[in-house]
Amino acid sequence: MKILVCIKQGLDKEEISRFDEFALEEALGLKDKFLEAGLTDIRVDVITAGPTKATAVIKRAFGMGADRGIHIVPRDAGYSPAFVTASNLAAVAGNNSYDLILTGIMSQDMMEGQTGPMLAELLGLPCVTAVVKNIFNDNTGIMQVEREMENGLRDCLEICLPALLTIQAGINTPRYPSLSNMLAAGKKQIITLAEKDLFPAPVKAKELLVSVEYPEKTRAGQLIEGPLSDQVSQFKAFLREKDLK
Amino acid sequence: MKPILIIAEVIENIIRPVTWELIAAARMIIALNDKGLNGKDPDGKNSRADKNDSQGIQVIVPANDPMALAEKITSSTGIDVLALKIKGLVSYTSQVYIESLGRLIPEINPSHILVANTSQGRDFAPGLAVRLKAASIPGVTGIRRDNEGLLYSRPVLDNTRNMVIRPRPGCVVVLTLMPGVFLSSAGKAEHPGSITIKEISIDSGSEVVHKEILKKHRGDQALKAAQVIVAAGRGIQEKENLELISRFAKCFSNSALGVSRPLVDTGWIGYAHQVGITGANVAPRLYIACGISGSSQHLAGMKDSDWVVSINRNPEAPICCHADLCIVGDVLSFIHAFLESE
Numbered sequence: 001m002k003i004l005v006c007i008k009q010g011l012d013k014e015e016i017s018r019f020d021e022f023a024l025e026e027a028l029g030l031k032d033k034f035l036e037a038g039l040t041d042i043r044v045d046v047i048t049a050g051p052t053k054a055t056a057v058i059k060r061a062f063g064m065g066a067d068r069g070i071h072i073v074p075r076d077a078g079y080s081p082a083f084v085t086a087s088n089l090a091a092v093a094g095n096n097s098y099d100l101i102l103t104g105i106m107s108q109d110m111m112e113g114q115t116g117p118m119l120a121e122l123l124g125l126p127c128v129t130a131v132v133k134n135i136f137n138d139n140t141g142i143m144q145v146e147r148e149m150e151n152g153l154r155d156c157l158e159i160c161l162p163a164l165l166t167i168q169a170g171i172n173t174p175r176y177p178s179l180s181n182m183l184a185a186g187k188k189q190i191i192t193l194a195e196k197d198l199f200p201a202p203v204k205a206k207e208l209l210v211s212v213e214y215p216e217k218t219r220a221g222q223l224i225e226g227p228l229s230d231q232v233s234q235f236k237a238f239l240r241e242k243d244l245k
Numbered sequence: 246m247k248p249i250l251i252i253a254e255v256i257e258n259i260i261r262p263v264t265w266e267l268i269a270a271a272r273m274i275i276a277l278n279d280k281g282l283n284g285k286d287p288d289g290k291n292s293r294a295d296k297n298d299s300q301g302i303q304v305i306v307p308a309n310d311p312m313a314l315a316e317k318i319t320s321s322t323g324i325d326v327l328a329l330k331i332k333g334l335v336s337y338t339s340q341v342y343i344e345s346l347g348r349l350i351p352e353i354n355p356s357h358i359l360v361a362n363t364s365q366g367r368d369f370a371p372g373l374a375v376r377l378k379a380a381s382i383p384g385v386t387g388i389r390r391d392n393e394g395l396l397y398s399r400p401v402l403d404n405t406r407n408m409v410i411r412p413r414p415g416c417v418v419v420l421t422l423m424p425g426v427f428l429s430s431a432g433k434a435e436h437p438g439s440i441t442i443k444e445i446s447i448d449s450g451s452e453v454v455h456k457e458i459l460k461k462h463r464g465d466q467a468l469k470a471a472q473v474i475v476a477a478g479r480g481i482q483e484k485e486n487l488e489l490i491s492r493f494a495k496c497f498s499n500s501a502l503g504v505s506r507p508l509v510d511t512g513w514i515g516y517a518h519q520v521g522i523t524g525a526n527v528a529p530r531l532y533i534a535c536g537i538s539g540s541s542q543h544l545a546g547m548k549d550s551d552w553v554v555s556i557n558r559n560p561e562a563p564i565c566c567h568a569d570l571c572i573v574g575d576v577l578s579f580i581h582a583f584l585e586s587e
Binding site for chain 1: 256337340343363364365367368369371376378380381382383384398402403404405406411413451452455456458460461462463473497506510512516522523530541553563565566568571572574583586
């Protein structure tokens with residue numbers, strides 16, 4: 001079984017984006033189960049697209065137990081629409097016949113949740129997003145998954161591999177990198193590929209970034225700073241004034 | 246003019262109310278386009294669409310038996326509906342939606358495709374956009390126009406900024422719209438629109454099979470009934486500090502303890518306490534957010550509270566834009582000081 005986990009830098013650039021950590025843990029958990037059952041034919045690859053610094057997340061993934069790392073260097077620094085990233089990932093994943101591709105439900109920075117489902121469409125794979133539970137039957141190749149909906153509902157599905165899942169937060173507890181893995185990580189090679197080689201003609205973005213703004217306030221947002229005692233008395237005055245206590 | 250297409254959200258054969266919000270947004274887009282054409286108010290910020298204006302909008306309602314749903318939509322909005330009968334569709338799957346909508350939509354040739362930014366919309370919209378070679382802008386919370394056309398804004402970077410995006414001119418664009426932002430406009434239409442029936446059978450799509458929809462008992466009655474909710478987020482740092490938040494909550498009568506999603510995800514406390522889109526939607530008299538930065542999913546679940554107080558070290562946390570009072574400082578020290586003063 002070959003698993004690919006698509007990961008991205010978090011807001012703290014050294015770390016794996018929170019949601020992607022859950023995806024990686026799902027893959028590593030599956031690998032553990034295979035190994036416990038004496039099945040050694042399992043491999044977890046991680047892939048990321050970003051600047052050279054982004055290789056830090058691959059090293060962290062090695063520390064957690066990933067086997068191979070792929071780094072895609074984008075053509076342009078800065079805003080990369082999900083479709084461009086998904087095209088890059090598809091160019092690599094398409095040649096490697098993965099049985100399962102996992103990614104976080106969204107990135108922490110862009111918060112789009114598009115790269116996974118777009119990658120699935122580009123590869124012609126079935127896709128389930130916001131997965132909160134999955135059980136794989138190695139004999140049938142079928143994965144039972146539960147997708148989180150609103151209002152406490154869960155959609156239960158069966159999906160035939162190969163497939164792509166995006167993983168919701170809270171599905172597991174991501175492990176910390178282990179010392180032995182960290183030491184072994186130094187020997188693992190990261191395969192580096194450039195977007196300009198994957199796509200000599202640029203993938204044309206259909207979305208243009210116009211500007212970045214501060215969000216508008218929906219309430220007064222009166223800032224109460226200063227010594228604690230003042231803050232407490234102002235808070236109490238607020239409660240009295242609005243008759244809240 | 247190319248039509249604006251809306252994909253109705255249907256779950257368990259019921260039209261989800263977010264569909265009315267999509268219709269409101271479509272009317273807003275039409276009003277903004279009209280203003281652009283007339284050259285008046287290019288900013289269009291304060292535009293309000295004429296409620297009777299249903300021209301140029303079409304709603305697709307995909308279901309195994311969509312007629313009753315289609316009638317409900319057109320009688321309450323006056324908008325033309327395309328009842329998409331997908332034979333044998335038991336329940337939503339992304340595969341069936343992308344396949345059937347991907348076949349149907351090019352015939353309609355719309356300018357915009359509006360989808361709810363819900364668990365269902367997020368599941369199929371990006372793939373559909375790729376299938377249609379369309380631009381795709383998810384999680385839209387604002388629509389406006391400048392001299393060159395429509396602009397869409399959406400929160401990024403943990404909600405601390407908005408990104409403003411313009412689709413490449415001439416591209417059809419798939420927008421997923423954040424629920425609770427565009428005010429719903431359903432009522433009773435004077436003149437119902439027309440209903441067109443279209444039948445599609447899907448042979449492929451067997452790789453994903455729907456089994457059932459599970460209903461988890463939320464147990465959030467305490468949150469829903471409370472007049473005051475004191476809610477904790479990651480800023481409280483340790484599980485043990487929940488005890489302090491609980492004591493703080495007890496200072497208020499008719500109060501309950503809420504939390505943001507990460508605290509439930511890490512297993513500190515049960516799901517019954519979770520506030521937000523994936524937990525409870527609450528609207529108490531007073532909401533006190535303790536160490537909560539304010540993710541969109543959390544904000545959407547508590548924005549209707551009468552008064553909101555935030556206690557947070559970071560005055561630039563997104564919650565501060567959506568609170569009446571922002572106490573800037575360490576949440577634990579503040580609560581200790583408050584408890585001592587009681």
